[in-house]
Structure formats: structure tokens, C-alpha cells
Amino acid sequence: MKDKIAEKLLLFIAFSAIFSLLLITFFIFQQGIPLIFKIGLGNFFSTHWAPTRGHFGILSMIIGSLMVTTGALVVGIPFGLACAIFLAEFSSPVVQKTLKPIIELLAGIPSVVYGFIGIVILVPFIREHFGGPGFSVLAASIILGVMILPTIVSISYDALMAVPNTYREGSYAVGATKWQTVRMLLMPAARSGIVAGIILGMGRAIGETMAVIMIAGNALKIPHSILDSVRTLTSTLALELGYATGDHRAALFACGSFLFLIIILLNIIAIKITGRK
Amino acid sequence: MTFRIGPRTNQIIAYSILLLMTLITVVVLFFIIGYVFKNGVGQLSLEFLTDKTRNMGKEGGIFPSILGTFFVTIFAIVIATPLGIGSAVYLVEYTRGGLIHRIISFGADCLAGVPSIIYGLFGFIFFVITLNLGWSIISGGLTLAVMIIPTIIRTTEEAIKAVPHSYREISYSLGGGKLDTILKVVLPTSLPGILTGVILGIGRAVGETAAVIFTAGSSLGIPTSAFSSTRTLAVHFYILAREGISMPKAYGTATVLIIIILLVNFIAYRLMHRFMERYY
Numbered sequence: 001m002k003d004k005i006a007e008k009l010l011l012f013i014a015f016s017a018i019f020s021l022l023l024i025t026f027f028i029f030q031q032g033i034p035l036i037f038k039i040g041l042g043n044f045f046s047t048h049w050a051p052t053r054g055h056f057g058i059l060s061m062i063i064g065s066l067m068v069t070t071g072a073l074v075v076g077i078p079f080g081l082a083c084a085i086f087l088a089e090f091s092s093p094v095v096q097k098t099l100k101p102i103i104e105l106l107a108g109i110p111s112v113v114y115g116f117i118g119i120v121i122l123v124p125f126i127r128e129h130f131g132g133p134g135f136s137v138l139a140a141s142i143i144l145g146v147m148i149l150p151t152i153v154s155i156s157y158d159a160l161m162a163v164p165n166t167y168r169e170g171s172y173a174v175g176a177t178k179w180q181t182v183r184m185l186l187m188p189a190a191r192s193g194i195v196a197g198i199i200l201g202m203g204r205a206i207g208e209t210m211a212v213i214m215i216a217g218n219a220l221k222i223p224h225s226i227l228d229s230v231r232t233l234t235s236t237l238a239l240e241l242g243y244a245t246g247d248h249r250a251a252l253f254a255c256g257s258f259l260f261l262i263i264i265l266l267n268i269i270a271i272k273i274t275g276r277k
Numbered sequence: 278m279t280f281r282i283g284p285r286t287n288q289i290i291a292y293s294i295l296l297l298m299t300l301i302t303v304v305v306l307f308f309i310i311g312y313v314f315k316n317g318v319g320q321l322s323l324e325f326l327t328d329k330t331r332n333m334g335k336e337g338g339i340f341p342s343i344l345g346t347f348f349v350t351i352f353a354i355v356i357a358t359p360l361g362i363g364s365a366v367y368l369v370e371y372t373r374g375g376l377i378h379r380i381i382s383f384g385a386d387c388l389a390g391v392p393s394i395i396y397g398l399f400g401f402i403f404f405v406i407t408l409n410l411g412w413s414i415i416s417g418g419l420t421l422a423v424m425i426i427p428t429i430i431r432t433t434e435e436a437i438k439a440v441p442h443s444y445r446e447i448s449y450s451l452g453g454g455k456l457d458t459i460l461k462v463v464l465p466t467s468l469p470g471i472l473t474g475v476i477l478g479i480g481r482a483v484g485e486t487a488a489v490i491f492t493a494g495s496s497l498g499i500p501t502s503a504f505s506s507t508r509t510l511a512v513h514f515y516i517l518a519r520e521g522i523s524m525p526k527a528y529g530t531a532t533v534l535i536i537i538i539l540l541v542n543f544i545a546y547r548l549m550h551r552f553m554e555r556y557y
Contacts, residue, residue, distance in 0.1 A: 207392020
């Protein structure tokens, strides 16, 4: 009897995560989607964003988000993979035990701290050495690249460690070097995990807000070079939610719905790839 | 004859590049922490930690923000912990595989990937507006609770899975029911692992900005009730830095924030480590 009640209660509790997810989906869509129907997709996907005057185009922000995310991947993937491979294949257990928590610590540093470092070091550096305002696609890409490192490292590392040791032994037995083994055997075997890590890192980069607001400059135009200022979907949400009302607020939620859809899609792809139950 | 790099040389080159890139990553991490500390440690004093914030943060200390962070985080943990642990217990002890398991797991995985600004939007429209809780500790705490549930579920799940099966069998053989076994055997054994998840949740909550700024607000007063608006340390730091109110105070606040995060991560790591040594 006691066991039966406990099981029912636990089942109820266990649905809290999926219930929260549905609640989030419902409220964000319910606030945003009606506006998209009202103004039409043409207006919504234009480049003209003047929400207080009836223009709700988010295209330049979509392009902005795409640019900084691509930039973040260009920085994050090589370093992330290098760390994962080095940790998994080229380091002793002692080094592994020290380095892994250190890299995981990167994930714990609050995003505002990254943004701050961007403001005080990276932005002035870019302004002085490369020109432009400093607040730029480049600055945002570098900072985001560092921020997504831990995600890429830890998931790729797990994927590499999951490759059975017999693969390595077989490879060494036929005289392959460690690097040949990594490149020709382990990387292909761990490919799906590595791709999943990259996709989750991509999700983090698209969704990151505070660090990007602080260093991307937030100008409402499509950037022509990586030294130009840029505004992402997330920055628009965070910059304007505080004072938006009426259709303007609805437009922010419509923008949020779009962002949410992309993130969920990326998550689903990553979950499918890793084949986690 | 074309010049060809032998596999041995290739191995050395690859190793050097990997080592170099890993070192750069580690150096970047230490640089970030070191740079903030170098500029911020001088700001730390008892007054800074216990004084009211004056003149929008140009003067005074960060006491209201420390209180705000504390209350919002406690609120989030108190709500998320039972939900997270309950979910994990159900996942491991009651469903192995099957549709329900997949649905719950999917929910947790997706929730973990949702960016904090989306939690901010949701918390704002649901807790602040729809439930009419206003910009308050409650709204901020509830929003953060939803955000850290997946962290607690995942860590607890791993911890419970690590409890050897024989423990459960012994309990059953002594006539223990399922619930008794969970409460008296499984949960106590996996406690350090579960605590790790809770502590990591605390870390996420303390460092969060986007999700709390639109739910807990940014009031600088000392909170008087759960319905008071408050400004957490991370939000305070963000406002100081972005609006250029006071760089010294910003460094000071960032130092406090990083010390808390380092401490939290260190404790979580030690606990997990001890737990793993015992059961793996």
C-alpha cells in the first residue's frame, strides 16, 4: 500500500521536467505566435526592426546570431577537440584527473564574467590592433568560443573514452602510432559523440545572452565584416524586455519562440545522435 | 622523390600541437580568474561585504546583493531538490527503459539545453505576470528551480545507478519493501553523489543573470519578504560593468562571485571524487 502511493507520487514528480518544458513552450508561444499571424511572415522575417512603429523584422538578428555562433564554433571546435583528444589519449591518469576538473571549471564561470573580460581586455585589444569599434562579431566569437569549450571537451572526451580499448590495442599491434590511431580509428569511432558535443555547444552559443550583450555592440544592422558591431536574437530579448509593452513585447516573445524552436531542434538532433535513452 | 613526413615525426607534431592548444585553454582559464582577482582582491573588506549599496553601486558594499543571491538560491534549491531527486529515483528504480523513461529523460535533456534567457522570458510571463508574483525572490527562485532541475536529475541518476545491486537485494531479502529500500539503502548510499548535483545546481543559480534579472528584478533594497524584489550578485555585477558605474566595485563583486563559484565547484568535485572512489 505504502509502496503503491510512493510509486504514484514519484511518477507525478518525475513528470516535473517534461511538464516544465511544456509549460515554457506553451507560455512563450502563446505570447508570441499570435503576433506572427497578425503581421505575417514577410514582416517577421524582414530586416526592419522598429517594434514601436509596426516593423517586427528579425532577419538581421538571425544573421547576427548565425555569425557569432559560427565564429564561436571556429574557435571552440579546434580547441575543444584538441583538449578532449589530449586528455583522453595523450595524458597520464594524474594529468587527466587534474585537467578535466580545471576545464569543467570554465563552464562554472558566470557568463557575465566572460562578458566583463571581453569589455576590459578583448574589446580594447581588437579596437587598437584591428580597428573598428572593438565591440564586434570577432570579440563575441572569441568569448563564446571559450564559453562552449567545456561542453565540446566533456562530451567528446566521454565519446573517446567509450571507444573499446581493443580498438587501440589492435591498432598498436599492427604498428600504428598513437596519432594514427586517434586520427584513423578513434575519431571515426567516436564521431557521433563528438558531433553531439559540437551541436550542444552550438546551442549554448546561440542561446548565450549576457556575455554577447556586453561585447557585441548590439547595432541593428547586418555586419559587413567581423570587426562590425552585431545584434543577436538573445541580445534583443534581454535589451528590450525590460520596457517593452503591447505588440513590442509580443514581438520579443515571437523572437523568443523562434530561438526556442531552434534550440529544441538542436537538442533533439544531439539526443538522437548520441542515442541516449 | 617527394618529401614525406614519417609517422613518428607526424606523431610528435600532432602531440605538440595538442599539448599547446590544451595549455592555451588552461592558461586562458587561469588568466580570466587571475585577472579578476588581481583587480578585485584589493576591494574586498568587511565593509564591502556587509555595507549597504549606496549611490547605485558607486559607493558602499554589496550586502543587499549577497542577501538577495542567498535567498533566491535557497528558494530554488528547496524546490528543485525534491523534484530532481524524486525524478531520478523514479527513472532508475521504477522504470528501466520503456516509453515513460524516454519521455522523462527527453524532458530533462531538453530542459538542460534551454538557454537562460528563455527561462527569463518564461519566468517573466508566467511567475511575474500571469501568477502575479511580481519581481520578487519567489519569482526568481521558482525560475531558477526549473532551470536547475535537470542538473539535479542527471547527477542523482548517475549516483543512484552506481549503488551496487547487491545492496538492494540484501534489503529485499531482509523483508524490506521497495520504498524502505530506497529510503534506507539507496538514498543514504548515494547521498554524496546527490549532494554533488545539488551543489552544482547552487553554482548555476548563483552565477545566473539572464533568468533572474527579469524575474527577481534589480532592486537594491534589503529584502524584507519573499515578495521583495532583489538584485543578485551576478545581476549587480552586470549592471556595474555594463553601465560603467564603478569599475573597482565591479571587480570586487566579480571576485566575490568567482570565489563562491570556485568554492562550490571544489566542494562538488571533492564529494563526487570520494563517492566515485568508493563505488567504482
